[in-house]
Amino acid sequence: MVQLRVKEAETLDFLKEAVSCVEVAKQSRIPIVINDRVDIAMACGADGVHLGQSDLPARQARMLLGSDKIIGVSCQTLEQVQKAYEDGADYVGSGAVFPTTTKKINSAIGLEHLYALCRGSPLPIVAIGGINASNVKEVLRERPSTLHGVAVISALFDQPDVCKATQELAEIISDVFNS
Amino acid sequence: MVQLRVKEAETLDFLKEAVSCVEVAKQSRIPIVINDRVDIAMACGADGVHLGQSDLPARQARMLLGSDKIIGVSCQTLEQVQKAYEDGADYVGSGAVFPTTTKKINSAIGLEHLYALCRGSPLPIVAIGGINASNVKEVLRERPSTLHGVAVISALFDQPDVCKATQELAEIISDVFNS
Numbered sequence: 001m002v003q004l005r006v007k008e009a010e011t012l013d014f015l016k017e018a019v020s021c022v023e024v025a026k027q028s029r030i031p032i033v034i035n036d037r038v039d040i041a042m043a044c045g046a047d048g049v050h051l052g053q054s055d056l057p058a059r060q061a062r063m064l065l066g067s068d069k070i071i072g073v074s075c076q077t078l079e080q081v082q083k084a085y086e087d088g089a090d091y092v093g094s095g096a097v098f099p100t101t102t103k104k105i106n107s108a109i110g111l112e113h114l115y116a117l118c119r120g121s122p123l124p125i126v127a128i129g130g131i132n133a134s135n136v137k138e139v140l141r142e143r144p145s146t147l148h149g150v151a152v153i154s155a156l157f158d159q160p161d162v163c164k165a166t167q168e169l170a171e172i173i174s175d176v177f178n179s
Numbered sequence: 180m181v182q183l184r185v186k187e188a189e190t191l192d193f194l195k196e197a198v199s200c201v202e203v204a205k206q207s208r209i210p211i212v213i214n215d216r217v218d219i220a221m222a223c224g225a226d227g228v229h230l231g232q233s234d235l236p237a238r239q240a241r242m243l244l245g246s247d248k249i250i251g252v253s254c255q256t257l258e259q260v261q262k263a264y265e266d267g268a269d270y271v272g273s274g275a276v277f278p279t280t281t282k283k284i285n286s287a288i289g290l291e292h293l294y295a296l297c298r299g300s301p302l303p304i305v306a307i308g309g310i311n312a313s314n315v316k317e318v319l320r321e322r323p324s325t326l327h328g329v330a331v332i333s334a335l336f337d338q339p340d341v342c343k344a345t346q347e348l349a350e351i352i353s354d355v356f357n358s
Contacts, residue, residue, distance in 0.1 A: 010233035010234070011215055011216075011233065011234045012233045015235060015236075015239070036190055037190075037218065038218035038222075039217035039218035039221075039235060039243060042218075043217075043235060043242075043243065054189035054191045055189070055190045056190050056191065056194060056218060056219070056222060057191070060222040061218075063222070064218060
């Protein structure tokens with residue numbers, strides 16, 4: 001699944017970007033969710049939204065989007081995970097696992113806290129934040145049943161060859177899950 | 180009618196502000212529209228949205244909001260007015276009539292251009308931008324049938340007594356329309 005994340009853009013520019021990305025994602029049959037903006041997700045026909053703790057609550061997003069769309073929520077605590085579940089979210093993004101440069105304000109939760117969230121979560125969790133080819137095996141060394149994967153930005157887009165970086169990371173993850 | 184305009188806020192803060200304003204507006208039976216954010220307008224139960232040229236197009240907003248909600252669009256040209264009309268907008272905001280400090284980027288269209296827009300518009304137009312107690316009579320000296328009113332921000336909120344400023348401005352406008 002891919003998430004479109006656009007910050008500090010005019011709404012119309014965000015929408016145009018979203019429409020382009022949805023077209024490519026649909027051609028590739030990859031689900032795409034839009035960060036924060038439920039209205040843009042609805043207008044561009046995305047598969048859903050990913051919401052931070054300072055975005056629209058999942059409960060309101062679910063009311064607007066209906067039952068068929070995907071809703072993910074970023075959570076750092078079990079209370080937030082529980083609320084996301086009660087609000088009708090489909091999955092949780094938890095992190096930052098490691099420090100990352102993608103977000104301005106950032107406090108890493110670490111692996112043990114990630115695993116604790118996974119063990120207490122009724123929802124699938126995707127680990128995010130500072131995960132890359134050199135540490136993804138470490139992230140997946142414990143695999144609570146709710147730990148469904150990892151999310152990456154800089155691990156791919158800070159690399160000189162994004163395709164190659166994607167293939168390499170996918171292979172490492174595939175090896176871990178098949179081992 | 181009032182418009183809630185919140186810039187550079189987190190979505191959740193904007194929503195909380197919107198919920199409070201909608202409550203007060205409903206108690207006072209004053210229609211309230213939300214600037215830019217269609218999702219927030221839907222989540223807070225506002226009466227509609229006001230859209231700039233770099234926001235969601237009115238056509239998409241209409242699809243999301245349904246036929247009962249109010250949609251206003253800021254327009255500076257007749258082409259924009261025509262498009263807003265075809266997209267299903269209910270009214271147009273035109274300006275800035277005079278220079279104003281409310282918006283960062285601002286080019287005043289002047290009174291003659293405002294009247295030209297009104298004469299060519301199939302939609303009601305609200306004049307906006309730099310209008311206050313000292314110049315509102317001048318704005319309303321010609322009254323094409325589509326010129327339905329004026330919108331103000333600084334004329335009220337830059338005054339020491341907002342209530343008094345509102346009453347005084349309302350009286351001036353009422354006098355003009357009753358004369």
